[in-house]
Amino acid sequence: MHFLRETVWVLVGLPLIVLTRRRFPLTTLLCCLLAAHALVLAVGGHYTYARVPLGDWVRDGLGLDRNPYDRFGHLMQGFVPAILVRELLSRTSPLRGSRWPAPLTVCVCLAFSAVFEMFEWAAAVIGGQAADDFLATQGDVWDTQWDMFCALIGATLSVLLLSRLHDRQLGALAASGRR
Template identity: 80%
Template sequence: MSAVSDVRPGPRPSLPAALAWGVLAVLALSGWNPHDRMTWFPEVVWVVVGLPLLVLTRRRFPLTGLLCCLLAAHAVVLMVGGHYTYAEVPVGDWVRNAFGLDRNPYDRFGHLMQGFVPAVLTRELLVRTSPLRGSRWLAPLTVCACLAFSAVFEMLEWAAAVAGGHAADAFLATQGDAWDTQWDMFCALIGATASLLLLSRVHDRQLVAVTSPRRVAMPGPQRQDEPAQQVPADHPGHQVGHESVVRGHAQDEQQ
């Protein structure tokens, strides 16, 4: 008898592994002669802590492929910002000069990602670990969680400013904007809302694939008390077997 086993499929094993190695490579490059070592570490500490945590829980709680890709992209944004500091990222300088902006916009982009990616992460955790799956409260609570995380991050920046004084200016990346904190949280709000509007359907399909067990038949010995499988009379195999028996009887009669 064949045993049946439930298997929860996740993303292809090669995808998370490739993303993890890619993040490690970018982390090494980011840590090579950064603009300010004291600014670099607080910016990339989320990657240093988060990547091992995801690796350790990959079998017990595999994430969707969409979330894996988004987390890797967010990690790259953090590491690039940590290497150059957010106010001096070259691509941000190019955008500022090309569009005549008053400041390097990479910091704003980073806070958009701070809402865009955690929205999918929060949504996945709520769908898989709470009764909110299919609830109308799922989207509002996801946005609220992202705003709460953004507020906590701003308080961490405030604590760094109090502790470090002018030495924390590169970490804050306010660039002289008195409303920088409010803009950061607003960008996180826009990012979280856009993420839910753009990715919810794709995310739902991948969540079904991850959370629905796939029944796999495992080969095993047939029990003696299990009745043999009957073959219908009109089955091709039955007809072939019948012809073989008739042919055998005819040969016996000729002998």
């Protein structure tokens, strides 16, 4: 069940990318990030985020109280969609070329994270105690806030670290006439 929940994004997203690749090709950067995010989602879905072995190794190696893979997943939930949102805004929005796309990108990622947390809350209400694995809170009463904060940090880092590379790739895409 967890695997299906996490891979639904891949099952919907991959056909969409394939169907629109000629009319709206994506930058190499975005495609690589989407593939990495798909891997993070699939691994988290397979093990459940609180039980990913890599997270256990990090927890034990750093002496943490919890498996940090869930936090990493939420960091990626901001980091990768930020480039997707930025690409969409840069290519389709009348705001392109202004200063607005960067803060809007971060805001969209944070809004998506908040909506995702509301879905998790609804699952907890419906599933009761059985929702623990789904939520991966690991006993942290502030898990929801941490998840949204991690997405915020991920989106902000993505915009700060990857904007120049992304702009170059967007420019190359436009120069090739594939914009």
